[in-house]
Every structure is written in structure tokens, then in C-alpha cells.
Amino acid sequence: MTSSKRVPSSSLAQKYKLFLILLMISLSACSSAPKPKSTVGNEPQTQPPSLNQAEIRTIWIPDTIEDDKFIEGHFVHIIERQATWKKER
Numbered sequence: 001m002t003s004s005k006r007v008p009s010s011s012l013a014q015k016y017k018l019f020l021i022l023l024m025i026s027l028s029a030c031s032s033a034p035k036p037k038s039t040v041g042n043e044p045q046t047q048p049p050s051l052n053q054a055e056i057r058t059i060w061i062p063d064t065i066e067d068d069k070f071i072e073g074h075f076v077h078i079i080e081r082q083a084t085w086k087k088e089r
Helices: 009-031
Strands: 055-061 064-066 069-071 074-081
Touching: none
Parallel strands: none
Antiparallel strands: 055 074, 064 069
């Protein structure tokens, strides 16, 4: 006759909970590690250029009737100056 020892289920539950806690801590530590900044050669890091706003003139065209057509009032947007790149210092 073989005698087998039974481990209380509460002991297994405690070990399982401890395992899960340690697993969560180790995973969260890996995911929150700071990422190193990469540099190309010895060049200092610079900001990428930004865009200047385009200059746009908006004109309201009132309701008009041409021949047998009714044209409802509307806006016309005219680009005065295109958007341009600028380098910030």
C-alpha cells in the first residue's frame, strides 16, 4: 500500500497567486523600460521642419440668377500663398 500525501488546496492556491503576482510584476517591469535615444553618428538631434500656414482669402458670392439658373450663395477660397516649410531654431 502506498501512502500519498495530499497538499491542501489552499497551499496550491497561495502558490498560484504568488506565481501570478510575480509574473505580472516581471512583465510590467519589461514593458516600462525607457527606450534609448538613437543618434546617427555624432550629429546632434535636430527638430524636423514645421509648416507655415497657407494664406487663404475667402470671398462670399451672393445668390445670383443667370439665365434660367439660380446659383445659391457660397464661399470661394483663394490661395494667396502656398504653405511653406520652415526650420525652427
